[in-house]
Amino acid sequence: MINFQFLRTSIVKTALSLVAKDPKATFIAGGTNLVDLMKRGVTAPEKLIDINQLPLKQIELKNNILHIGAMVSNSALAENAIVKEKFPLLMLALQSGASAQLRNVATVGGNMMQRTRCGYFYDTTMPCNKRQPGSGCGAIGGYNRMHAIFGTSESCIAVHPSDMCVGLVALDAQVVIAGAKGERKINFIDFHRLAGTTPEKDNNIQKGELIVRLEIPVNNLNKNFHYQKVRDRSSYAFALISVAAALELKDDVISTVRLAMGGVAHKPWRLVAAENFLKGKAATLANFEAAAKIAMEGAKAFGENDFKLKMAPNTIIEALTVAKAKA
């Protein structure tokens, strides 16, 4: 049997030191992804540090910044009154993810740390540079319908599977990370990485560090917003394409805009160029279409995911249209 130790602590410092000093130790929160990975033989940690007892479950508004503990469950966050009122885009993104059962145990931190769902990553008899660097990419030239069209590399075309993260990157969230030397804060957009030549690294968190909370500044994007997810079935399916869109409108002119996409890259994909185009322009279908076109610059498909080159801009247009129409 593949034995592993299972340790539980309610103290952040203890959790950090337990993982920091042991190369084969890892944190476990909801476990909705990690347990699958262990069952499939993709990963085999020798020590699991259960962090479910850590005091990181608060959701509070301080100085116009929403603080979200890393151990808040996805469903608790989606149902939170402040989130519903001030960050409804995040609520929609959360509710689009997984299934109700999974959202009940999945945590905010765990959602960010989840691995890609690329089939080649999960099948240990197939090549995968993310699982086994240097073994090749099964998806290039193989089944790549679910795969990336932006920021791909020759070593990996996997996508980050989260919906929540697409909402968070659009909302300019920040990630607070604790480590041996204290806390550090990075922008959400810099948390996940592109695959490049090191697809085994999903993000910029260091060994022995732990996500402790998120911070989201309050904004005026709680009126005209939408999260549009396109998937193969109505629930419990990963995004073919998803778009988070939020607008601040003054007499139908866009003063602020946020756009991010899921299902297209190794990280939640913020559409900065499209946002820049829309800023100060009228919220018209023609402008939405032009923005969608700009957003697609540099996209590259791999055969079975060619359809994303059409579905992605269409979904951007749809998300913006619905966001605008909200009263």
Place this chain on the structure above:
Amino acid sequence: MDFFVDENDRVDGIEKVTGKAKYFAEFKLPGLTYGVLVPSTITKGKITAIDIKAAKNAPGVLDVLSHLNKPSAAGYEAGGGSPMKIFYTDEVFFNGQPVALVVADTFERATYAATLVKVSYEKAAFNTDFKKSIADASVAKKQGQPPYVRGVADAYKTAEVKVEQTYEMPVETHNPMELHGIIADWRTNDQVTVYAKTQGVKAAQATIANVFKIPQENIQVKSEFVGGGFGMALRTWPLEIATIMASKQVKRPVKLVITRDQMFTMVGNRPAAYQKIGLGATKDGKITGITHTAFGQTSTYENFTEGVVTMSKFMYASENVNTNYYVVPLDMSVPIWMRGPGEATGAFALESAIDEMAHALDMDPLEFRIKNDPETDPMKNIPFSSKNIKEAYKLGAEKIGWNNRKNKPGSITEGPWKIGYGVSIGVFNASRGRATVKGILNANGSLILQSATSDIGPGTGTGMVLIASRLMNIPVEKITFELGDSSLPPAPSQGGSTTLSTVGTAVNDVCVSLKATIAELAANANMSTTSNFVEVLKKNNLPMIEVTKQSQANQQGKEYSMYSFSIHFVQVKVHNLTGVVKVSKIVSVGDSGKIISPKTARSQMVGGAVGGIGMALTEEALLDNRYGKYVNNNFADYHVPVHADVPEIDVIFIDKPDYIVNPMGAKGMGEIALIGFAGAVANAVFNATGKRIRSLPITPDKVLEG
């Protein structure tokens, strides 16, 4: 708590929802051990070596079985058994083929030890690419079923209006919630009990008897509750034989439950199919020619064929019909019937083509179907035993609001959604086989009925109890129907929508006989012939009477053509920008004779519609042909419909008895619940958008690119 049993409820419903019903994997036998299979990691070739040292030394391991230690199986030694004789060959026929079995004292230890078995192979070139193989001349394609010609072959080619198209069906897997497996327990050297998941306890018994060369009566197969079968449990698979071998070898009961990914390769699938349909019609909408050619996937080591082209021979009145069915052997595991089997695949193609023709003629597809509906079976030239599909068309059309449909595609819009309506017909043989039922009528007022049939979910026990209840005038709670045990009187496997007709007829015969006996006993005792049987038995001093009856296959097949029919109406919404299809309304009409058990019958139709949504929109087992391996072999990536995909489903039954089929006047409906459904969805998508998707499933990308 006092449970009230309504006559509409399932007789075993409370057992099922309270956990009292025991499924095969739940039997806790003393000394139970656990088996875990080692699947091949290559697609074709030979096993050159198996290193079991590390596995055998792992904690708790009792044994490792493979072809190297050829576990005892006298039938295999004598050359018998199915083409893929487990542990009697070094050949690898498909990726994921079981090549070794580890037995340990716990499931976890067996799972771990299975990872320690090191298998070496000599790889051979393989082919799993179905689509490429259709065109590739080097792939041997042979006629899978006799070609059929009525009138002039390919008459459609010279018709005034013609449609010529191809339709694609991917591999689908049955994947019931309950994983497949078995518990085997040798009681003596030549007596074995198995707790199985099977659609046929007698068929399983016969297979095991053949492999181990022991008398059938030495084998007891128990399978009272089955957590979904859909066809995959119609045979005893190599993995089950392996477990029985293992139990014999380790001299302890062995339980094997396969994993979800093994469900994709070890227990069959609905084969991929490629179909060409040619339809010809006159300008005023009379069909003059139907040509249906199908290519069906099979395996290289064992052949599989199914009725893909069957429906085209008799569904529509056409003087000229010709069909062909070819098999395409691939290095994949052998397929098996999946609900609706080949007819469901064929109906998608035929009913799409019919819709395409109606569009070409600018006719309402319903009107076109009615115009070409034959009064008698055009294939056999005999009348139908019963057929009420014109009435079914009418009732279904009213319910779905067919008059809201516009013949011009893309006419109805609701915000970003396009609305469309589609219809399709389903048909399946209403056949009846031979079964034996024993009835025991007790002086305490109860009736026990026994037969070695199965209940994979349709509510077989419920149906049988209701038949007996009505005939005997005994309340349902006083009647027990025992099934799922090979020691009971023999019955065929549950498949092909035949159980109600076959076993029900024997129940009918038993009841008729019991009633006659009671009447006779009453007369002997100078009682009224209408006396209650309890009083009659008491008066005659009899604790019980027992009757066994064997029903016969239907003898009127030469005079009447017997089928069950279904009409599926759907309304769909198709998103203009994203290509997402949502089935927004369903009306399924069943024309399957008298409805014995309305509640479970409705459940059958609802289940078929849900399976139909999967077939139409979401289900596809995806293979990477470079490796010969499935890449979505789990429930997250192989998409069966979720609740949110399923709208309210209206089920209408014609409910007219057909006493030619059987004395109850009832026909089966397991298959017709699904057959045709996918075609109705594809037709509705066309009506909504003007896009004809001829390849299932209709995923958003296909709609967008279509």
